[in-house]
Amino acid sequence: MALLEVRDLTMKFGSLLANSDVSFDVEKGTIVGLIGPNGAGKTTLFNCVAGLYTPTAGKVFFKGEDVTDLPAYKMARRGVARTFQVVRPLKEMTVFENILVGAYMRTGDSAKAKEIAERCLELCFLGEHRCRLAGGLTIGNKKRLEVARALATEPELLLLDEAVAGLTSTEVREMVEVIVRLREEGITILMVEHIMEAIMPIADKIVVLASGKKIAEGAPADIVKDPVVITAYFGEKFSKRINEHKADAPAENSDVHAEREQGTAHKEGI
Numbered sequence: 001m002a003l004l005e006v007r008d009l010t011m012k013f014g015s016l017l018a019n020s021d022v023s024f025d026v027e028k029g030t031i032v033g034l035i036g037p038n039g040a041g042k043t044t045l046f047n048c049v050a051g052l053y054t055p056t057a058g059k060v061f062f063k064g065e066d067v068t069d070l071p072a073y074k075m076a077r078r079g080v081a082r083t084f085q086v087v088r089p090l091k092e093m094t095v096f097e098n099i100l101v102g103a104y105m106r107t108g109d110s111a112k113a114k115e116i117a118e119r120c121l122e123l124c125f126l127g128e129h130r131c132r133l134a135g136g137l138t139i140g141n142k143k144r145l146e147v148a149r150a151l152a153t154e155p156e157l158l159l160l161d162e163a164v165a166g167l168t169s170t171e172v173r174e175m176v177e178v179i180v181r182l183r184e185e186g187i188t189i190l191m192v193e194h195i196m197e198a199i200m201p202i203a204d205k206i207v208v209l210a211s212g213k214k215i216a217e218g219a220p221a222d223i224v225k226d227p228v229v230i231t232a233y234f235g236e237k238f239s240k241r242i243n244e245h246k247a248d249a250p251a252e253n254s255d256v257h258a259e260r261e262q263g264t265a266h267k268e269g270i
């Protein structure tokens, strides 16, 4: 049994079909990337899984239990945490205090909460910033703080919504290192990502959405060669480049920056 099972999920906003009959599994201990063009329905799917939206049709199972109708706070208690595309730290609080807020969602015991927060601080490479006010951090540190806060709720499944968007190539590498560490800690990760150099080297599986539908699912090496995905999302040039890319880590700079500036890696952009 997979940790997360999405079955025939459909989400409508009025007459707009944001997700249409989407099904896939996320196995425990894996990193799954959710990719696709702007407006493909990735964030909507995240919101359905996290309990922010109730899908119009279809089911979501977490650890074999039907959680389709559970609100976000109940999903958080069951072990599903998420980060948002636009980070919103508690600016007037320190980095450590921000993480503590997350830890207190899991426990009322302050010694235990501090212990959890210390661990998350270290896992997200934020130790040297612990006493700084969150509002004054660089975007790279703010994004890792967002992950640390979610992590402090001790999730089994972490949903990352564009965790590396807007980051420099060095910051992308730091975030990728954090994500790989989390998988080593046994945390399962489902991440929406446009920056292929970040997701392709670390994902165990990629799910591709376009116009609300799943158009492909498979190993990154197969996805980059899939003609349907190339047409709908990558474009030939991008696909050729990523196939040639020998990275075991994100690209040094220019490629990642190019995508960051364009905001996407879709077909006309590369």
Ligand SMILES: Nc1ncnc2c1ncn2[C@@H]1O[C@H](COP(=O)(O)OP(=O)(O)OP(=O)(O)O)[C@@H](O)[C@H]1O
Pocket (backbone or CB within 6 Å): 013, 016, 017, 018, 036, 037, 038, 039, 040, 041, 042, 043, 044, 045
């Ligand atoms: N709350 C909402 N009300 C109405 N329409 C919405 C709502 N949220 C999303 N949509 C629409 O649903 C479709 C899918 O949007 P969604 O944000 O899920 O796509 P996405 O793949 O995450 O895009 P991006 O990569 O740009 O973040 C879009 O047409 C969007 O305008």
